[in-house]
Amino acid sequence: MDGDRRVWRQCSLSGAVFAVCMAGTTLPTPLYGLYQQKFGFSELIVTVVYAVYAFGVIGVLLLAGNASDAVGRRPVLLVGLACAAASAVCFLCATGLGWLYAGRLLSGLSAGLFTGAATVYVMELAPDGGASRATFVATAANMGGLGCGPLLAGILAQYAAWPLYLPFAVHLALVACSAAVLLRLAETVRERRPLSTVRPQRPGLPAQVRAVFGPAAIASFVGFALFGVFTSVSPAFLAQSLDVHNHAVSGLIVALAFFASTAGQLLVGRVGVARSLPLGCAGLLAGLALLAGALYWDLLALVVLSALVGGTGQGLAFRGALAAVAEASPADRRAAVISTLFVVAYAGISVPVIGVGVLSGPMGLEGAGLVFIACMAVLVSIAAVYLLRRPAGATRR
Known part of the structure; x- marks a missing residue:
């Protein structure tokens, strides 16, 4: 003991x-x-x-x-x-x-x-x-x-x-x-090798993984993009549109999204891996819709709800995506496939966020945010429709 x-x-x-x-x-x-x-x-x-x-x-x-x-x-x-x-x-x-x-x-x-x-x-x-x-x-x-x-x-x-x-x-x-x-x-690696033996990991996608990887990658991309927007431009939106200049409130709202993601990942154990990815896509869609409402009507309550709902959806979707991709991958290629999924996910943090920044000049922050939400909603809807039509067969293959 x-x-x-x-x-x-x-x-x-x-x-x-x-x-x-x-x-x-x-x-x-x-x-x-x-x-x-x-x-x-x-x-x-x-x-x-x-x-x-x-x-x-x-x-x-x-x-x-x-x-x-x-x-x-x-x-x-x-x-x-x-x-x-x-x-x-x-x-x-x-x-x-x-x-x-x-x-x-x-x-x-x-x-x-x-x-x-x-x-x-x-x-x-x-x-x-x-x-x-x-x-x-x-x-x-x-x-x-x-x-x-x-x-x-x-x-x-x-x-x-x-x-x-x-x-x-x-x-x-x-x-x-x-x-x-x-x-x-304690160190847990018993047989250590020189640093010179470390080789770059090339992203890989075997043929049998592609049917599973598509919706998993889209959901991961959208979930990380939502986090990227929350953590980069939401404080500016709160200050400019909602007159919220309290830094503690801005930090708390962003923190809620990450805490909700933790809760979403823990929910996977209850809802099951097979259902977590489509449920996560639904949560992401709902979070995006709430964020659109917050931008359109300038409502703080909808920003908070978007953080909670979207964060939970991100947690469900990402853990479900990891599990589905890992299960479909051959053992000798699993690390490369998961690395590819992480690369796609972190691309979601960078590319759409910069796009919002580019559009915020001519369109304003609210307009740029609505364009971002529309694009992400289309992507996650494509993934959700695919999962609803072929939820099990693709995974088994």
């Missing part, structure tokens, strides 16, 4: 380290308006600064996504924490736009290193028979950490001094504590 308790303590501590790193990736969300005032850039630049993060994640997933299998989990996670610390330093030293780009890129590198390695590490530290609980710890750490970032930054920016500095100083201290904790945890 004492041995299991010690093991679960290590598992929980690794989850806490995971959460700290992921919190840093969303920390600037409620602060973009302040950076706009300080440096005088447009809404387009906000979306580009935000999207740079996705390019860092995709680069790491493709070039070094399997590095922890070779050199060990802890070394990779320590490098991820170093990138997170360097990102915080960039924001602390920010005197121009270049510092923001560098900080977001480093943040993306840290998330790319943590996303796969930390998830596996949490599960490997769990005792025998604890896979389900460990999955919950990893899921809660990932999405919960993403939600805690804007919440922490919003509260500090609103109610404490130095709004553009204190959040990153606090995060830097948390990263230092996380590194100290990580050094005391």
Whole structure:
């Protein structure tokens, strides 16, 4: 019993380290308006600064996504924490736009290193028979950490001094504590190989996976795009259209979307993998419709409902997509196929968000948001119709 308790303590501590790193990736969300005032850039630049993060994640997933299998989990996670610390330093030293780009890129590198390695590490530290609980710890750490970032930054920016500095100083201290904790945890990779053996992972899509991959990739793309818009331009919409200038409220609304995603992923165990992807698509459609209503009628309540409903749909859809794609993939190609799914998902964070930024100039933020919602609704509707027509046969093939 004492041995299991010690093991679960290590598992929980690794989850806490995971959460700290992921919190840093969303920390600037409620602060973009302040950076706009300080440096005088447009809404387009906000979306580009935000999207740079996705390019860092995709680069790491493709070039070094399997590095922890070779050199060990802890070394990779320590490098991820170093990138997170360097990102915080960039924001602390920010005197121009270049510092923001560098900080977001480093943040993306840290998330790319943590996303796969930390998830596996949490599960490997769990005792025998604890896979389900460990999955919950990893899921809660990932999405919960993403939600805690804007919440922490919003509260500090609103109610404490130095709004553009204190959040990153606090995060830097948390990263230092996380590194100290990580050094005391056990390494789970027994047979380690030199870093030179790590090879870039080429995205792959075997023929038998394609029927399953299409709707799964579309749903993942739309879900991550919805999160991208929430975390990049929703604070500006709240301030400009709803006259909500409280940074804590902006951070809380963004955090709700990530917390709802955690709940959606946990619901997969109850509704089943087969139903989670179509239900997630329905949730995403409802979230998009609520967001459209919020933009059209300027209603804060609909923004909150959109975060809750859309976040739950994203959680259901993405976990269902991962499970469906993994089940349909041959064992020797599974990692490559899942990497391809993650690349598509993180493309959703960058490309549509930049599109919103481009359109916000001639059309305004509300008009650009409605165009984005229409495009995403068409995509997720295509995936939903396909799943309703061929929900089971495609998966079996």
